[in-house]
Amino acid sequence: MSKKENAPIRIVLAKLGLDGHDRGLKVVARMLRDSGMEVxxxxxxxxxxxxxxxxxxxxxxxxxxxxxNAGHLTLAPRIVKALEDAGLDVPVVVGGIVPESDLEAMAEAGVAGVLGPGSSAEDVATCVREAVAARGE
Amino acid sequence: MASEDSTLISLVEKASEGDRRSVGRLLTLVERGGYSAEQVAEATYTLSGNSHVIGITGAPGAGKSTLTACLARDLAVSEYKPAVLAVDPSSPLTGGAILGDRVRMEEASEAGAFIRSMATRGHAGGLALAVPGMVRVFDAFGFNPIIIETVGVGQVEVDVASAADTVVVVVTSGWGDAVQANKAGLLEIADLFVVNKADRPGASDARRDLELMIDLSQITGQATRRPDIVMTTATEGEGLDEFTKAIFEHRELLFGGEQISIRRSKRWKAEVRSRLDYLLSEVAKESIENLEEKKSSSPGSVAREIAENLLKKDEL
Known part of the structure; x- marks a missing residue:
């Protein structure tokens, strides 16, 4: 079945574990909402x-x-795998602090995109849109 | 369309085996509307009609989500299989939405409640079409009760919540005085009132104003049954047992007598009506787009002419 041609993209946003810095997530939620997505x-x-x-x-x-919290190398692959194991074909985008030296490892783990500090609203929305489009159906 | 049909059949099969992912997909199909939505509606209609539907509405910030979350959690830990449909407004400017109800519904979700967030998506008619269909999906696959939570702002949101078996209106202290209470709208549709944040000053005044308003409705003979009022402080867990009890009492009352069939037949007719409105407006769209303004004909006469032409059609 074709995936939502006209419907807005629906994205789940979360922080994992004991990482209490949610300002960034709130800003991203607003950016995605303002680009027409359902967060x-x-x-x-x-x-x-x-x-x-x-x-x-x-x-x-x-x-x-x-x-x-520097947990990305552990937690991001875990999420990707858990979604796969559940039979859910959805891309995972990671935002926050990820050193450049880890980008390759993240891509290898199946993370669809990484957004660092200073990403613009457009960067964020484009990254999500492209990740969703790449999965297609 | 053939492959879509077979996908649909397998989704329905898996959903009836308890696969929640398939239930999620079916909800999306209904939400999106169009051909697939109609197919899902056909597939689920005969399977549904067994669940108790609860509508919870009220002003923003009154505590609807917290109350809904507590109710869903308590039901899920006892023998029930509740589902929640949490409706939040879309931004009228961008069409996007932030759906934050799951933040409060963590415990309910962990206890096994199925929680689905939904944005109003701007088009007023869409919500009225999609919500009954989504409720039916939950109903068909054994979710019971089904809780619809909407912000009590905007006619469609109120209509959607009031199309439930049991309608709960949540107010707080300081929500208004006795005169406000007599204004038409939200307050007339309630089967049960909750005065939330009852630990705050003014809660007993709010209760008194509600009692007075209900007294007046009884005098004018407008109301058939006196709605209950429950006082809660949802964040502290106070009054929640009474809240759940009042909902169950209302259910007993409905299902024990004629009431349920009267309500449901009204609801059925209302749904036929909104489907018909939708079909007609879709057909009319084309005729309207091709119109050119004529100073000599009034909008009313043109509309009548279009309607007369449409009535001559054999099928939509």
Whole structure:
């Protein structure tokens, strides 16, 4: 079945574990909303299972994870795998602090895009749109 | 369309085996409208009609989400399989939306409640078409009760919540005085009132104003049954047992007698009506787009002429 031709992109946004810096996530939520997307906002202290459940029930097109605790090399691949294991073909975009030297590892782990500090609203929206389009159906 | 049909059949099959991912997909199809939505409606219609539908509405910030979350959690930990449809407004400027209800519904979700967030998507008629269809998807696959939560601002949002078996209106202290209480609208549709944030000053005044308003409705003979009033402080967990109990009492009352079939037949007719409105406006769209302004004919006479021409059509 073709994926939402005219319908807005639905994206689940979350922060995982004990990472309390949610300002960035709130800004990104607003950026995505203003670019016409529907943002299912989960907020702080989420687990992998909670994200998977949300994607399933909300039939989301993408997942955005914000990380400021240097956990990206552990947590991002875990989310990608958990979604795959659940049979959910949705791209994961990571935002926050990811050193350039880790970008390759992130791509290898199946992360669809990484957005660092200073990304503009347009960068953020384009990154999500392209990640969703690349999956297509 | 053949492959779409087979996908639909397999989604319905999987959903009836309890696959929540398929339920999620079916909800999306209904939400998007059009051909697929109609197919899902056909597939689920005969399977549905067994669930108790609860509408929760009220002013922004009254505590609807928190109350909904508590109710869904308590139901999920006892023997029920609740679903929540949380409706939030889309931005009229960009069409986007931030759907934040899951933040408060974490515990409910972990306890097993199915939570779906929904944006109003701007088109007024869309919500009225999509919500009954989405409720039917939940109903068909054994979710019971089904809770619809909407902001009590805007006629469609109010209509959508009031198309439930049990309608809950949430108010808080300081929401208005006795005169406000007599204004038409939200307050007339309630089967149950919740005065939330009851720990705040003015909560008992709010209750008194509601009682007075209800007394007046009884005098004028407008109301058939006196709505209950429950006081809660949802964030502290206070009054929640009474809240749940009042909902169950209303359900008993409905399902124990004629009430439920009267309500549902009204709801059925209302849905036929909104589907018909939609079909007619879709057909009319074309005729309107091709129009050119004529100073000599009034909009009313042109509309009548178009309607008369449309009535001659064999099919839509």
């Amino acid at each position: 299912v906002y989960l907020g702080l202290r989420q687990t992998t299972e909670m994200v998977v459940t949300a994607v399933e029930q909300e039939d989301a097109d993408a997942v955005g994870i914000s990380m400021h």
